[in-house]
Amino acid sequence: MYKATVNVTLRKSILDPQGKAAHHALQNLGMKEIDSVRIGKLIEMDIDAENKERAHEIAENACAQLLANEVMEDYNVTIHENSE
Template sequence: MYKAKVYVTLRPSILDPKGKATHHALQNLGLNDIKQVRIGKYIEVDVDAKDETEARSIVETACTKLLANEVMEDFEIELEQ
């Protein structure tokens, strides 16, 4: 059994209105040292696989088919046994 931690983020060329609104709110709170905010998703997936290679393949398929929009988002996978 593997636990996959998936981080999905907008590609740098994609505008992030949630991040921009959050950045503005943080500035209103006086946190002017924060220069940029980008909002993403964190997903945990438990995978029953015989080895790490198979687990990674399963999670990559899940990301490309459902969890991430590959036109606008990038994803990174961390696996733990």
Template sequence: MYKATVNVTLRKSILDPKGKAAQHALTDLGLTNIDNVRIGKLIELDIDADDKDEAFDIAETACSKLLANEVMEDFEIEIHEN
């Protein structure tokens, strides 16, 4: 059994209104040394696979088909043994 951790973020070329709002709120809180806030999502998957490579392929397929919009988002996958 493997655990996939998937980090999905908007591509750099896509505006991030949630990130911009968070950055303004942080500035209002006095945290003026923080710049370029981007908001993403973290997804964890438990995957039953024979090896790490198979688990990665399954996670990548899940991201490509459903979990990430590849037109607007990038994703990074880390595989860990459970």
């Protein structure tokens, strides 16, 4: 059993109104050191696969078919041995 961690972010060329609002709110809280904020999503999946490479392939397919909009988003898949 493997655990896939997928980090999905908007592409740099796509405006991020949620990140902009969070940045503005942080600035209002006095956190002037923060230059910008981008909001994304983290997805975790438990995958039953025969090896790490196959688990990565399954996770990549899940992202390409459903979990990420490849027109607007980038994603990064990391596979870990599931110790549970």
